[in-house]
Amino acid sequence: MTSPEPKAELQRYLQAARDALVWKLEGLSEYDVRRPLTRTGTNLLGLVKHVATTESGYLGDIFGRPFPEPRPWIEEGAEPNDDMWATAAESREQIVGLYHRVWEHSDATIAVLPLDALGNVPWWPADRREATLHRILVHVIAETNRHAGHADIVRELIDGAAGLRESYDNLPPVDQKWWEGYRERLERVAREAAES
Numbered sequence: 001m002t003s004p005e006p007k008a009e010l011q012r013y014l015q016a017a018r019d020a021l022v023w024k025l026e027g028l029s030e031y032d033v034r035r036p037l038t039r040t041g042t043n044l045l046g047l048v049k050h051v052a053t054t055e056s057g058y059l060g061d062i063f064g065r066p067f068p069e070p071r072p073w074i075e076e077g078a079e080p081n082d083d084m085w086a087t088a089a090e091s092r093e094q095i096v097g098l099y100h101r102v103w104e105h106s107d108a109t110i111a112v113l114p115l116d117a118l119g120n121v122p123w124w125p126a127d128r129r130e131a132t133l134h135r136i137l138v139h140v141i142a143e144t145n146r147h148a149g150h151a152d153i154v155r156e157l158i159d160g161a162a163g164l165r166e167s168y169d170n171l172p173p174v175d176q177k178w179w180e181g182y183r184e185r186l187e188r189v190a191r192e193a194a195e196s
Helices: 006-023 030-034 044-058 092-112 133-159 176-195
Strands: 118-120 130-132
Touching: 006 044, 006 092, 006 133, 030 044, 044 092, 044 133, 092 133, 130 133
Parallel strands: none
Antiparallel strands: 118 130
């Protein structure tokens, strides 16, 4: 068996993270995909918008292949965190569609450049600004997975749905009653530890 081509393997991991993030929106209302469930306002659709924006910069702009669509939420004068939520005028279809177009643009960048191609990341410290496509791909994979993990938790807070992806949830094969007992046990252990 031969090892997969490194670029293809990196792209496979990136696509798996992309798919996991978008899957967390499935079956939810417009309210639930926008609902802020943390003190800092983390919400599912905002995570998708943020990751799309981030990827478009790393796998486009820094390699001299700017994403062709405007992203007013990151332009000068935009409010802080404008890329972390969707306005009422921005539909789920628009945000997910944007992310899919970013994928296409990013995948084209990956296809035309070798892994040792150099890009310049102006928002990184001066001594690290020059980075290879390989390094940027690893960075984007890590960033996408980080936010997919946030989406896992936000989705579970909304309706209890959990899991890695639609075809493989990566959870023990147990029923709801088991989960309730498990959570109660963890709560009990936490209280015991706090009292000792």
